[in-house]
Amino acid sequence: MQTLSKILLLLMLLAATVPAQGVEITAGGKSKKVKTVKKSKITYFSLNDFASKFSLKLTRTAENTKFELTTYSKSSVKFTAKNPNAIVTKEKKSKTYKMARSAIKQGNDLLVPLVASKDALSSAFDGKYSYKIPKEDATAKEDKGGKKDDKETNAGGKDTKPGKQSVITKANYDQKANGLICRFTYTGEAAKIQHSIKNENGKYISLTIENCDITLKNVNKSFSSGPVKEVKGRVRKGNGELMIYLNSSYSSYEVKRIKSKKELQVLIYSVSESSADPVKKKKDGSLM
Numbered sequence: 001m002q003t004l005s006k007i008l009l010l011l012m013l014l015a016a017t018v019p020a021q022g023v024e025i026t027a028g029g030k031s032k033k034v035k036t037v038k039k040s041k042i043t044y045f046s047l048n049d050f051a052s053k054f055s056l057k058l059t060r061t062a063e064n065t066k067f068e069l070t071t072y073s074k075s076s077v078k079f080t081a082k083n084p085n086a087i088v089t090k091e092k093k094s095k096t097y098k099m100a101r102s103a104i105k106q107g108n109d110l111l112v113p114l115v116a117s118k119d120a121l122s123s124a125f126d127g128k129y130s131y132k133i134p135k136e137d138a139t140a141k142e143d144k145g146g147k148k149d150d151k152e153t154n155a156g157g158k159d160t161k162p163g164k165q166s167v168i169t170k171a172n173y174d175q176k177a178n179g180l181i182c183r184f185t186y187t188g189e190a191a192k193i194q195h196s197i198k199n200e201n202g203k204y205i206s207l208t209i210e211n212c213d214i215t216l217k218n219v220n221k222s223f224s225s226g227p228v229k230e231v232k233g234r235v236r237k238g239n240g241e242l243m244i245y246l247n248s249s250y251s252s253y254e255v256k257r258i259k260s261k262k263e264l265q266v267l268i269y270s271v272s273e274s275s276a277d278p279v280k281k282k283k284d285g286s287l288m
Helices: 001-016 047-053 118-124
Strands: 022-027 030-039 044-045 056-062 068-070 076-080 083-092 093-097 104-106 109-113 129-132 166-176 177-188 193-199 203-209 212-214 230-234 239-246 253-260 261-267
Touching: 030 047, 047 056, 047 068, 068 166, 076 118, 076 129, 083 118, 093 118, 093 253, 118 129, 166 230, 166 239, 193 230, 193 253, 203 261, 212 230, 239 261
Parallel strands: 166 212, 212 239
Antiparallel strands: 022 030, 022 129, 030 044, 044 109, 056 068, 068 076, 076 083, 083 093, 104 109, 166 177, 177 261, 193 203, 203 239, 230 239, 253 261
16 A cells, blocks of 8 residues: 555656646737647647736636637637637628637637647737747647748748749649648749748739749649649749649648759648658658
8 A cells, every 4th residue: 555655656746747838929029838738649729828828808608618819909819619710800800710620628728729720810910920839849840841831931042043034844743641742843043932821812822933934734733632722823024923722721831942953842731730741851851
């Protein structure tokens, strides 16, 4: 009996020393560490802790199933347990964002999927919302591969200079269990590459290349499954644009420029933090 008591005491001490999980969230210009939990390798954050840390008004129903968070700009976002919809209300207009995962009730708290709720919360905070998962977290693809989500960067690098006209000559699409790899072969320098998320007749990834033509028949393609509906190309004012239209299973994306192969690679992920990586990478960061 004494031995059993010692074992139980040891287990309690070990449990007490396990650090609480958390993620750094920035909202409205402030950054705070918010409590998180993992369920089936998906990271959820505590809505109660989020509201408390940022001093935000949080209302809920008596059953603790429906929660409404009011932001600094007086916008609000509603989450419901066992429901993938997040409803953002701004200036008396509401928009529904469908998350890849549903929120989960835990006592009087609501656990909200961190990655899947980003679009809704970013809208509610007028774009002033982001999170940073620690690099040591092996399941956080956002920091492992430098994945970009709704950001605009120069994939060509600062030293890229415009030269003679480039041409996107062909495309290769490799469907994976949890994503899609798009490989675009080009000629010339492919200078000043910009990419971002846009909404114009549907949500799509816009990849623009300055002074570039596109062989459309070798690029345009539709998909019946996965995170991408369709890929289209167009040329406007001498600049080429690749448009990758997304469906509801889209999570995030990454762009790479492989100069040695004269290839642009766009990696589109269907679900973040999944146990199955859609793209395997070598240790040096180049793609297999």
